[in-house]
Amino acid sequence: MARPIKIAPSILASDFARFGEEVKAIDEAGCDWIHVDVMDGHFVPNISFGPQVVKAIRPYTSKFIDTHLMISPVDLYLEDFATAGSDLITVHAEAGPHLDRSLQAIKALGKKSGVSLNPGTHESVIEYVLDKVDMVLLMSVNPGFGGQKFLPSVIEKTRRVVEMIGDRDIDIQIDGGVTVETAPLVAEAGANILVAGSAVFKGGSIESYAENIAMIREAAEKAQK
Numbered sequence: 001m002a003r004p005i006k007i008a009p010s011i012l013a014s015d016f017a018r019f020g021e022e023v024k025a026i027d028e029a030g031c032d033w034i035h036v037d038v039m040d041g042h043f044v045p046n047i048s049f050g051p052q053v054v055k056a057i058r059p060y061t062s063k064f065i066d067t068h069l070m071i072s073p074v075d076l077y078l079e080d081f082a083t084a085g086s087d088l089i090t091v092h093a094e095a096g097p098h099l100d101r102s103l104q105a106i107k108a109l110g111k112k113s114g115v116s117l118n119p120g121t122h123e124s125v126i127e128y129v130l131d132k133v134d135m136v137l138l139m140s141v142n143p144g145f146g147g148q149k150f151l152p153s154v155i156e157k158t159r160r161v162v163e164m165i166g167d168r169d170i171d172i173q174i175d176g177g178v179t180v181e182t183a184p185l186v187a188e189a190g191a192n193i194l195v196a197g198s199a200v201f202k203g204g205s206i207e208s209y210a211e212n213i214a215m216i217r218e219a220a221e222k223a224q225k
């Protein structure tokens with residue numbers, strides 16, 4: 001049976017002056033997870049926010065906080081995110097220097113672990129760490145900015161990762177340019193966690209967030225095998 005579809009709005013597309021209210025709004029609008037994009041201006045050409053924001057939003061939701069770290073080096077900061085309230089911590093395979101060590105550190109902190117692959121990175125880099133991974137994040141844009149166009153090469157990559165994972169208990173997340181139109185393409189290929197920033201936060205009200213989340217979910221569920 002297909003894994004349940006989960007919608008994870010990225011707060012990168014929210015109103016930064018009202019993080020708490022925005023998180024509460026997407027929670028009440030029916031999202032499953034909260035996706036937090038951390039950018040360092042070094043691994044990616046943009047700066048967003050750090051563990052203090054995770055700590056600040058934690059009281060506004062009891063939903064799962066999914067933390068996407070686009071920072072390098074990453075190991076120094078894992079404990080800060082765990083203490084701040086992240087439930088899952090994803091590191092980039094390209095961030096280095098030692099992917100296996102980073103994943104071991106996340107597990108030792110008692111958190112779920114994720115590994116992310118940029119569009120230009122081959123999926124074979126995760127082959128020897130799959131025993132330490134709860135989620136594989138496949139980027140469908142180059143990381144660093146919201147509102148970019150979905151890169152369709154992720155569809156075939158998703159199918160390959162599904163094969164690699166086999167019957168292991170690992171989620172596949174897609175991040176970047178996910179909309180009502182692109183969500184079915186990746187859901188059909190086997191992805192089950194869909195990050196959406198611009199497509200969820202458009203409209204600016206809890207009613208529009210609820211409608212956006214419901215429409216993406218419905219389109220993805222219909223496409224699942």
Ligand SMILES: O=C(CO)[C@H](O)[C@H](O)COP(=O)(O)O
Pocket residue numbers: 010012013035037068070141142143144145146147148175176177178195196197198199
């Ligand atoms: O990791 C990211 C960018 O690096 C974001 O999660 C992603 O871009 C979501 O935004 P959108 O849905 O607007 O593309």
Ligand SMILES: [Fe+2]
Pocket residue numbers: 010035036037068175195
């Ligand atoms: Fe992200």
